[in-house]
Structure formats: structure tokens, C-alpha cells
Amino acid sequence: MSVAEFAIGMPIAMICIAGVHELFRIQSAENAINVVASAQAAELSYQSLRNILDETFAAADNPNQRALEEKISSLVGDTFQSPLLLWRFSAGDLQKPTVSGIKVTVSGASFSNRFAKTEVKIQVCLKSWLEPLLRVLSDGRNCLGQYKTAGEANSGRGIPLTGLAIRASSVSLIPYFSASKADR
Numbered sequence: 001m002s003v004a005e006f007a008i009g010m011p012i013a014m015i016c017i018a019g020v021h022e023l024f025r026i027q028s029a030e031n032a033i034n035v036v037a038s039a040q041a042a043e044l045s046y047q048s049l050r051n052i053l054d055e056t057f058a059a060a061d062n063p064n065q066r067a068l069e070e071k072i073s074s075l076v077g078d079t080f081q082s083p084l085l086l087w088r089f090s091a092g093d094l095q096k097p098t099v100s101g102i103k104v105t106v107s108g109a110s111f112s113n114r115f116a117k118t119e120v121k122i123q124v125c126l127k128s129w130l131e132p133l134l135r136v137l138s139d140g141r142n143c144l145g146q147y148k149t150a151g152e153a154n155s156g157r158g159i160p161l162t163g164l165a166i167r168a169s170s171v172s173l174i175p176y177f178s179a180s181k182a183d184r
Helices: 003-046 048-054 063-080 083-089 131-135 173-183
Strands: 099-107 118-126 159-167
Touching: 003 048, 003 063, 003 118, 003 159, 063 099, 063 118
Parallel strands: none
Antiparallel strands: 099 118, 118 159
16 A cells, blocks of 8 residues: 555545544434433333323423423433443533434323323434534524524534434323223
């Protein structure tokens, strides 16, 4: 191998290796988001009766629902800061956050729809060195789909990842509501 071949071939090989590592990192992050969404959907499904009584999903701007979404959002943030996962998710400096935005939406059973499925959707903006390449194709929105002004162009930038989990309502609801109808 000549010096010229080595000088041209090595940077290309390093970029390919770094790109493959980044794709594995993105896949690991998406798997972690799906695990959190599945666990939270299972927990909410088993707590369907409590959510119905608390009217968690009764209205769109319910404080119980917002608190639940904030709890899940902080859980996702803590997942990406876990010492076991930090080395895998970090893009460069370990002190910088790897997530630039988190959006959580939850829905489930309420008095009007007692047997509704529990749905947890988590959207995350993962910081990546691949993102500037994708920014060229952007139409001025961040990765959560919100339009940003020119001054806020770099906030909320990243690779969009989505985790979705849907669970049926808890089996214990059927006998409870059947018994309550018979008592009336």
C-alpha cells in the first residue's frame, strides 16, 4: 500500500467505522425508548381502575395526565443518563446531554371509555454527529415537529426517535364494572 492510498483510504475507513457505530448507538437508543414505553404502558394498564377513578385521561388538559407525562419524560432523561448506558449513548463529551428534546403523550381508560387501550408515545431528539447532514434537508422544524425561529435553530435538533406501546385495559375492570351495573 502506498502512502497516497493510505492517506486516502484511512479517513474513509474511519468515517465508515464511526458511521456504523453511530447507527448502532441510534438503534440502542430506540430500543431503550421502546422498553420505557412498554413498561409504562403495562403499569398504566394494570392501574386502569385507579386512572379511571382519578379521571387521569378524562380531559385533554388534565393536571394528572400532565404530571404523568412529566414523570415519563424525566424517566426517559434518567435512562439516557444511566451510568450503564451513558458510554453507549454519548456523542463525544460525556458531560453534555445526549437528548435535546423529549415529548410524551399518554392516553387510556376514562369513565366515558372504560375499555380504551392504554397508549404511551415517546418522541426523543437524540443528538448525533449525523444530524448536521440531515439539517440541510430540514424545513425549519426541530425533530419534534415544532417550527423554530432563526435564533432557536440549534435548540431541539437531533435525530427523531419514537417509542410506542399500546396495551389493552386491565382484565380486572370487566368484573368490576359488570358488578357495578348489576347493583344499580
